[in-house]
Amino acid sequence: MRSFLVVLITSILFFSCDDDPSTLCGNSSVDSGEECDGDDLSGKSCTSLDGYNFRDGILLCKSDCTFDTTGCIEAVCGDGVAEGIEACDGNDFAGKSCSDFGFLSGNLGCIDCAVDTTECSNISNCGNDNIDEDEVCDGNNHNNKTCVDFGYSSGFLICSTDCSEFFLGSCHNNGGTCGDGILDDLEQCDGSEVWHSCTEAGFTGGDDPQCNVNCTYDYSTCEGDICELAGFYNDGFCMGCEFMNGHVDPDCATVCPVEDGICRSVFVKEYGTSSCIYQTGSEDPDCGTCGDGVWNKFGGTGTILEQCDGDDLGDVTCEDHSYSGGILRCSPNCRYDFSECI
Secondary structure, three states, X not given: OHHHHHHHHHHHHHHHHHOOHHHOOOOOOOOOOOOOEOOEOOOOOHHHOOOOOEEEEOOEEOOOOOEEOOOEEEOOOOOOOOOOOOOOEOOEOOOOOHHHHOOOEEOOEEEOOEEEOOOEEOOOOOOOOOOOOOOOOEOOEOOOOOHHHHOOOEEOOEEOOOOOOEEXXXXXXXXXXXXXXXXXXXXXXXXXXXXXXXXXXXXXXXXXXXXXXXXXXXHHHEEOOHHHHOOOOOOXXXXXXXXXXXXXXXXXXXXXXXXXXXXXXOEEOOOOEEHHHHHHOOOXXXXXXXXXXXXXXXXXXXXXXXXXXXXXXXXXXXXXXXXXXXXXXXXXXXXXXXXXXX
């Protein structure tokens, strides 16, 4: 009996010691109660340690399996660089803006390296012709950018209605020079040179249309609303009616999101993109996508949606556009590239 008790006590002591966490420290594997063990830092680094404000350095593990932070470098609030647990520092907001905090506009502030949103607002500044925070452009203010900055030789940029991007559909390569008084293929007009009169365009009368500085028509001298005269309102297609003495086509909001087998979008030069993209932010799913290599030629009402797409130009050549020869190519915006035509 006495021998049995000795064995039992010895076994209890053995297993109790084996479960003691203090005996596990040093086995290079983090166990319960340990912050680290040897090279096993539980995935932590100086910059990820909770409760510290380190910006860099080397985290080590002490012999008692607690972190050794002597090699970590403290972040300094006020040095203009948001590091460690700093949400901001001076004008460095780590890429954040008011929109990241649920606001539409405004400017972030930084107090003691914490973000201050008191100058943020839920009133959008888009449309005031000033480049505000989070805006790429605003109306006719293109932040000194031109088509050349995007790899084109000429043309004009259009700012999206939410001020978040440029539409490049009216940029082109060697399609003529707007302002030289010569009416080229990719221009609606140039100076006093115009393709048609008000009545030829479908208006009821008026003086000849004027030419804008970007070589698009100004129909303000014409009489009537083409979209009303032609029955384009509520006809099931999204048109650029506001450039034809009309107003935004109500069809755009209803037909552009619908996949019904019919492309209901049209390319509008004054938009720099298709009517659905400009008015709703996305293309009619039935119209295809510029860049997919498929020439989605016709949009709504039989108008040209894409002139080309990748290597797909149909049978069109340089000679079809008053050149004597050369190679016609397609620009990334699915408009003709005449740079190799002669």
